[in-house]
Structure formats: C-alpha cells, structure tokens
Amino acid sequence: MPGSEAVKRTTLRSQIADALREEVIAGRLPAGRQFTVKEIAESYGVSATPVREALLDLCSQGLLDVELHRGYRVREFSYADFIDMVEARTMMLEGMFRHATEQALTAATPPVLASVRRRAEEASRAASAGDLDILIGYDLRFWREFAALVGNPYISDFLDRVRVQCWVFMVPLLRRVADLRGRLWCGHTEMVDALARREAAAVRRIVTGYNTHAMTLIKSLTA
Template sequence: MPYDAPASPRARVRRSSLREQVAGALRDEMMAGRLPAGTHFTVKEIADLYGVSATPVREALVNLTAQDLLWMEHNRGFTVPLLAWADFVEIVEARALVTDGMFRRLSGRMSTIDWDRAPSLQRRADAAARAARAGQLDVLVGCDRRFWGELAGFISNRKVTDYLDWLRIQYWIFAAPYLRGRADIADYCWSGHQELTERLLARDRLTVHRMLIDYNRQSLKQMSVLCGEGAGDDLPGYDDLPEVPGPGVPAPREADATS
C-alpha cells in the first residue's frame, strides 16, 4: 500500500485559517442579527457567498454545530438555532453564577490579578461604552464581546474565559434580532463598561461583584420588555452583596491590594 505523505504544514495552516475565518464571519453575522434564528443555508451557498471551496466551509459549519451555534439537518444543510426565552434566561443565569463564583474566589486575592492588562481593559471599555450609548449595534457586538473577554482573562482562568465567551455569543444570537433596526437601541444596551473598569482598577471587588449581578438582572429586564415576557428581572439570590455606591463615592480598597 503506497504511503500518502501528509499535507505540508503550510497547507494545513492555510486550510485551518480559512475554516476559522469562515466560522468567525458566520458567528459575527449571527451575533449581529443579520443571520436570525431559522435562517437555513447549505455548504454550497456559503462557499459561493465567500468565494471559497466547500471543504473549509463544511469544516467551519460542523465546528459551529459542535459548539451548539448551528443545527445540522442530515442532507438538508444548516439552520441558525431558535432560542426560546427560557434558553435566554438560562444563558444569563449561567453567566451570573460563573461571574459570582469568580468574584467570591477573589476575596482577599485581588493582588493576584494581572494589573498590567489595565490599559487594554480600559480601551475595550471605552469602545464598548461609546458603541452602547450611540446605539451602534454592529460595533457594539464586537466591542462588547472583546471587553468581556478581556475582563474574564484579567481575573480568571482560560476555561472559564472560553465558557463565558460562548455564553456571550449565545446571548447576542438571541438578543440582536430584537434590537436590529430599532432607533432606541441605546435604551436596551448596558453601557457601564467604563464605570465597571474604574471600580475594578480601584480594587473595589465588592462593588464590581454587585455591578455584575445587577448587569445580569438588567439584561433580563431589558430583553423581557422587547420579548413581551413577564418577570424579566427575576434573578434570585446574591442578597448578601452590598448595594452599588453612587457616582463619585470613593471605592474601598481590598486589604491585600497593596501587599
């Protein structure tokens, strides 16, 4: 039996890169609401759209399916998932549970954070807040995702960061179609990225913790209005956290922040 030499590393990198580019482009389209739930397409349609061969497209679509970001129908193609309100509630609750655990773990350990990443976090916060206040959905989706990825990397481990990113992708896949085309997007998008960053850099762990819980409550409440769902701000628990202080109130520093 003749030996088939493997493809060159360069060829593998090119193909992998193309697959990742296609997957990333489709993921961005879904997150921005340009590929809403129920949209159906085939490998050939996507290959023709992007002007590439079918193989990396098929690999990209199978990869997105494995991430539960697409549904695959045998011999029929792929469909953008239809997420119900109950799915969205679970997404937000999962996000709240993970971030709550992260900040409880940081109690007394604020000095272990990689504070050298602060300038990058601030840039991400500025960009995301501007996009949210301007109601620029396409810009906001990307900026918001990068901000939360930077924040999670700032304080957590890689597996937690990846999981939170997956939850955020799911969040936008659900939310963006409800926001797209509205003139009042800014009323339904959280814009506290800068204040959250300022509190974190001031070592005010408790206020950051409370802000994240309140942010998740606000996410449910805002989307419940758009979706016509009741009890949208129902995110039970976390009553042991102090209230968020008003603007201008100095942040208390953690005991070990300067150690």
C-alpha cells in the first residue's frame, strides 16, 4: 500500500512521544535528566529516526531542551515559571468563557456532557483518594474535552500544553507528601454540573477556585 511505511513511522513517532511525555509528567524522567537518541532508541527497541522525531515533538511542547553535542535534557521549571503558567491558564479559561460561553454551553449536548462527566468522575475519585498517577491522566483528559467545547483547537492545544507543564512542575513536590487525600482539587464533577445547568458564572467561579487551590497548595509545599 503506497505510503504505508510513512504511516507506520508516524504512528511509532506518536507512540514514543506519548510514552516519553507520560514519563516526564509522572516524574520518572525527572527535571534535568539528560539522555541521547541512542539511549531512548535502545530502550524502546526501535530505530533512531522515530525517536529523534518524537523528541523534537516534545521540545516543541516545551518539555525538553536540546543540548548541543550532548543530546536532550528534561526541562526544569521554577516556581516563577509555575506562577506564570497558572496566570496563563487562568487568562485562557477566563477569556474562553467570556467570549465563547454561549458556544461552549450550546456544544454541551447530552452525549458530550456524558463523556466529560465520565472523565470528571474518575478524576474526582482519584483526587479524593490521593491517587496522583491516576488523577493526572483523567485530569488532562477532562480539561482537554472541556476546552474542546469552545471549538477552537488552538485554544485546546495551548491550554493542554500549559496544563502538562504545570503537572511536570507539581508532581515532584506532590510526591514528597505521604498522604495526598483531601489535599488535591476534586471539583471536576461540580464543573460539569454547572455546565449542564448552563450556569456560566458558576463555571467561572469554580475555575477561579481551582486556580487558587493550586497556588495555595504549591506555595505550602515550597515554603
């Protein structure tokens, strides 16, 4: 089949990028960690080409830095970076609901709400239990679907990028806490309920509370 090899390579590139992205978010590839294309290729048992392409994808997402003649390094984010990230995502979400509230509410049809609610319930359950690894996956999926209601892929993609970077900074700090039960934000279902009721003001209020919670928690862990 014409082009089948290109498709396979693209798929492999995506799979490697997704796998490495999860490793970085979970902290298994910690900030400052250096590695080469050869090292990753041997680890996954694949050729260098899709690995190199995958690593460049992660560089474009702001998760890796290229080091001349030395390979790649997992980017290190500071507390100041985190403050800027939260400010950026706050502005995006506020702008999203200020300028596209009606569109988002209209797009929240029963099937769409059912899908977002499933993500919300799993995320809330994991947050309440203090299960960080499960929370991260469902939280990212929840916000990705929530942002998609606006119908602007650029907003969704940029918001997802900022959220991933927030997790990369937060995870090492959160892993120092012996028991996270009761300390993680779990208002996902409350947001879906407000959306289902078409209450834009309530959605904005919950988003503001979420960002305040994140700042307060991280400030306490870095004090």
